[in-house]
Amino acid sequence: MEKMNIRLRVTGFVTIALIVLAVIALVPISAEAQQKQPSQEEIMQMMGPMMRGMIEGMMEAMLSIMVKPETGEQLATFTRNYYEALIAKGFSKDEALKIVTSVGMPSLPAMK
Secondary structure, three states, X not given: OHHHHHHHHHHHHHHHHHHHHHHHHHHHHHHHHHHXXXXXXXXXXXXXXXXXXXXXXXXXXXXXXXXXXXXXXXXXXXXXXXXXXXXXXXXXXXXXXXXXHHHOOOOOOOXX
């Protein structure tokens, strides 16, 4: 009976020691993991899917507007008004036509 009590105490002690060692061993890893800042490359990899979703959403919205007949009419009106305004400002018809064709469809400025 006494040997059994000693074995239980030793087993309990070993179990507690193993638990304490495991906790001590894991604490620096978790503290280090919490303090580690992601690199620029890791940030870009995390943002990729989000950016792709945003761009797809913007493209779908733009295309749904571009297919409407009234959008074409508005673009034609803009182009004619732009062409006539250039001539009114003193550009020749050839110069105005070149400017209008080089500009093409109006768009938002590119993000820098």
